[in-house]
Amino acid sequence: MAFLAGLAGPSPAVASTSDSAGNQLTDLVSPFMGTANQSNTFPGATLPFGMVQLSPDTGYATGYDYAQHTIRGFSSVHLSGVGCPAGGDLPILPTIGDIGSTDYAKYAVPYRHQREKASPGYYRVGLSNGITSELTATTRTGWQRYTFPATRKANVLLNSGQALHKVVSSEVTVLDDHTVAATITGSGFCSDTRPYSLHTVTRFNRSFTAHGTWSGGRVSDGSSHSSGAGPRGAYVRFDTRGDRTVTATTALSYVSLAGARRNLEREGRGDFDTVRAAARQAWERRLDQVRVQGGTEVRRRMFYSALYRTLLSPNTGSDADGSYNGWDGRVHKAEHFTYYQNWSLWDTYRTQAQLLSLLAPAQTRDMALSLLRVRAEGGWLPKWGYGTVETNIMSGDPVTPFLVNAYNQGLLAGHEEEAYQALRQNADSVPPANSAFEGRGGNPRYFAKGYVPLDTNARHKPGDFDSLHGPSATLEYALADAALATMARGLGHDDDARRYAERGKNYRNVFDRRTRFIRARDADGAFLGSADPKESVGFHEGTAWQYQWLVPQDMPGLVRLIGGNNAANARLDQFFAYRHLLRDPADTARHSWVNGPTAYYHQDRYNPENEPDLNAPYTYLSTGQPWKTADVVQAALTLFSDRPDGITGNDDMGTMTAWAVLSALGLYPVEPGMAVWGLTTPAFGRVDLTLDPRYYPGGHLAITAVGTSPSNRYIQSVRVGGQPRSATYVTGADLRSAHTIEFTVGGRPSRWGTGAADIPPPLTGR
Numbered sequence: 001m002a003f004l005a006g007l008a009g010p011s012p013a014v015a016s017t018s019d020s021a022g023n024q025l026t027d028l029v030s031p032f033m034g035t036a037n038q039s040n041t042f043p044g045a046t047l048p049f050g051m052v053q054l055s056p057d058t059g060y061a062t063g064y065d066y067a068q069h070t071i072r073g074f075s076s077v078h079l080s081g082v083g084c085p086a087g088g089d090l091p092i093l094p095t096i097g098d099i100g101s102t103d104y105a106k107y108a109v110p111y112r113h114q115r116e117k118a119s120p121g122y123y124r125v126g127l128s129n130g131i132t133s134e135l136t137a138t139t140r141t142g143w144q145r146y147t148f149p150a151t152r153k154a155n156v157l158l159n160s161g162q163a164l165h166k167v168v169s170s171e172v173t174v175l176d177d178h179t180v181a182a183t184i185t186g187s188g189f190c191s192d193t194r195p196y197s198l199h200t201v202t203r204f205n206r207s208f209t210a211h212g213t214w215s216g217g218r219v220s221d222g223s224s225h226s227s228g229a230g231p232r233g234a235y236v237r238f239d240t241r242g243d244r245t246v247t248a249t250t251a252l253s254y255v256s257l258a259g260a261r262r263n264l265e266r267e268g269r270g271d272f273d274t275v276r277a278a279a280r281q282a283w284e285r286r287l288d289q290v291r292v293q294g295g296t297e298v299r300r301r302m303f304y305s306a307l308y309r310t311l312l313s314p315n316t317g318s319d320a321d322g323s324y325n326g327w328d329g330r331v332h333k334a335e336h337f338t339y340y341q342n343w344s345l346w347d348t349y350r351t352q353a354q355l356l357s358l359l360a361p362a363q364t365r366d367m368a369l370s371l372l373r374v375r376a377e378g379g380w381l382p383k384w385g386y387g388t389v390e391t392n393i394m395s396g397d398p399v400t401p402f403l404v405n406a407y408n409q410g411l412l413a414g415h416e417e418e419a420y421q422a423l424r425q426n427a428d429s430v431p432p433a434n435s436a437f438e439g440r441g442g443n444p445r446y447f448a449k450g451y452v453p454l455d456t457n458a459r460h461k462p463g464d465f466d467s468l469h470g471p472s473a474t475l476e477y478a479l480a481d482a483a484l485a486t487m488a489r490g491l492g493h494d495d496d497a498r499r500y501a502e503r504g505k506n507y508r509n510v511f512d513r514r515t516r517f518i519r520a521r522d523a524d525g526a527f528l529g530s531a532d533p534k535e536s537v538g539f540h541e542g543t544a545w546q547y548q549w550l551v552p553q554d555m556p557g558l559v560r561l562i563g564g565n566n567a568a569n570a571r572l573d574q575f576f577a578y579r580h581l582l583r584d585p586a587d588t589a590r591h592s593w594v595n596g597p598t599a600y601y602h603q604d605r606y607n608p609e610n611e612p613d614l615n616a617p618y619t620y621l622s623t624g625q626p627w628k629t630a631d632v633v634q635a636a637l638t639l640f641s642d643r644p645d646g647i648t649g650n651d652d653m654g655t656m657t658a659w660a661v662l663s664a665l666g667l668y669p670v671e672p673g674m675a676v677w678g679l680t681t682p683a684f685g686r687v688d689l690t691l692d693p694r695y696y697p698g699g700h701l702a703i704t705a706v707g708t709s710p711s712n713r714y715i716q717s718v719r720v721g722g723q724p725r726s727a728t729y730v731t732g733a734d735l736r737s738a739h740t741i742e743f744t745v746g747g748r749p750s751r752w753g754t755g756a757a758d759i760p761p762p763l764t765g766r
């Protein structure tokens with residue numbers, strides 16, 4: 001992995017404490033975290049879960065790359081940390097002089113990092129053309145303030161025909177001397193998808209003196225309309241010899257131009273500085289839910305920058321009046337909840353979903369209800385939903401642990417049976433041929449064989465398909481089935497519960513007892529590919545070494561198959577390069593584990609840059625050696641910082657940063673779908689969590705670990721609600737009732753958590 005020393009330019013600036021009275025948590029956040037080395041984050045302005053995520057695009061596939069030095073425009077839609085181009089709609093750029101090229105790759109303006117600053121809800125950059133651009137946002141509007149040199153030809157270019165994704169067609173209209181409307185119809189996220197449309201209305205705070213549009217490469221001065229495929233856009237011009245500032249406010253709607261107008265009227269009032277202050281306050285309130293004490297300033301900056309990133313998605317999809325565009329192509333109304341969209345479920349179900357259920361349970365409930373709307377209106381639950389489009393990206397059945405987690409955290413009250421029936425349909429069948437959803441496409445053979453055979457020629461919908469990833473899809477299906485069994489049992493569907501729990505053991509059907517590793521099998525049952533697990537075939541973005549630990553629903557059963565605790569611990573030690581790790585944790589993480597953000601294959605080590613083995617450091621909690629979890633987690637946390645290279649791998653809508661936040665808290669969701677939290681040593685002496693009292697009575701949880709440090713990292717004892725706890729986990733019920741978790745730490749491993757009864761309980765039964 002390349003680190004910041006290899007990047008051009010100095011460190012980016014974060015808005016200083018002089019921007020507000022007193023020290024605030026927002027001062028600890030760097031939105032530049034993860035903007036290098038393919039972590040794919042963005043530094044621009046947004047609110048928590050905002051529809052608008054306004055940020056500069058530098059020419060990089062997913063928006064902003066710290067190593068690039070020109071800005072093509074400030075566009076309104078971004079997806080934080082994703083691995084494929086998406087968003088980048090309506091890049092707007094201030095320029096000076098005559099309008100030349102209509103290609104934003106050619107009219108892009110250079111900039112330097114020394115003239116960049118960012119903090120939550122605010123971004124500023126000085127461009128080489130002498131213009132300073134500032135960004136801020138509300139939930140549905142993006143605000144841009146430009147300070148021009150004194151000139152007659154101060155332009156603002158609104159490019160509707162280019163974006164990060166494929167633009168199928170666009171239409172731009174100058175409505176009056178203050179306002180420009182645009183509709184962009186786009187397609188694509190990792191694969192071809194059916195188109196969707198985004199509507200925008202941009203209002204300027206002063207009259208422009210001239211305007212025009214472009215179609216293809218031809219600029220038409222005075223024109224007010226351009227539509228169709230290819231390059232399209234409009235420019236507006238101001239005379240800034242007297243007043244050098246221009247403010248543009250862009251409202252979005254996935255419903256209609258009328259919806260964008262309503263959003264503009266609702267959220268487009270006030271001035272730039274007032275909106276910026278409100279955005280900062282909104283972030284301060286969110287971050288203030290987690291107050292840490294102790295640790296170094298470097299660690300605190302990493303923590304709050306990571307926490308910020310986890311709160312960016314999913315994104316608001318409904319207009320201010322509750323209208324949203326459904327998956328049936330019709331307009332619907334979200335009554336008494338916010339409709340959310342953009343579902344990177346294969347990634348987020350492992351970490352970010354559980355963190356949100358703890359820190360943002362009301363929003364998590366709305367997110368779960370939004371998924372139920374997708375099923376009601378689109379006919380199926382999504383796997384990776386972008387806007388109102390199923391992309392079928394990634395594999396397995398990630399929506400099940402996501403929704404079962406919401407159920408087991410008590411966030412589906414009044415909708416339990418609706419959710420269960422949607423999940424049952426998803427788990428027990430496949431979408432019809434005329435549906436855009438791939439769903440669990442491997443189900444027919446999974447039911448017949450007990451595993452998903454590897455079949456690269458299987459028929460499928462556009463996107464990924466599970467038969468191409470037979471062994472890893474089998475593990476994902478089994479995990480989801482075991483989680484669903486807990487929901488079935490809780491709702492009294494006992495026959496279903498037994499059936500799903502039994503299917504939760506199907507991982508055994510792809511376990512090769514000769515090599516003692518998971519392997520791909522064909523439809524006749526033969527194991528495929530090399531017997532060397534690092535050269536395994538059929539695993540989605542990983543190898544058998546990394547996927548072998550993806551059995552959180554039955555870790556005791558997996559350990560028995562491997563050969564017992566001693567054999568499992570020996571394999572874990574090899575996997576983590578444990579002997580070297582004890583000598584040099586940071587070097588092990590950087591040079592033994594990390595091989596590059598997309599180096600998924602031919603590896604026999606832990607890959608902290610991708611999702612399949614994110615839970616692996618916590619496997620030691622189930623093998624009688626919980627102190628090794630503390631060792632591995634400490635090493636992995638060295639990969640995170642508030643710098644541009646401070647996230648390992650694609651952040652994938654907050655997945656990796658949620659891992660860092662949870663691990664720093666000492667609470668990690670070891671069984672996706674279940675309210676079971678593994679314990680490890682917190683990174684801070686004290687953490688105070690302010691929780692929503694509607695879901696967590698008392699509204700407060702204090703986690704203490706007096707004296708914790710890298711050298712004082714081993715748990716000696718734990719008290720939960722004042723009572724001794726030898727188990728290596730707590731439950732959601734504990735978090736709702738205990739109010740305190742007290743760790744006593746020391747410099748040497750202890751006997752805490754080493755008993756056979758101390759391990760997290762398997763979902764499939766002991």
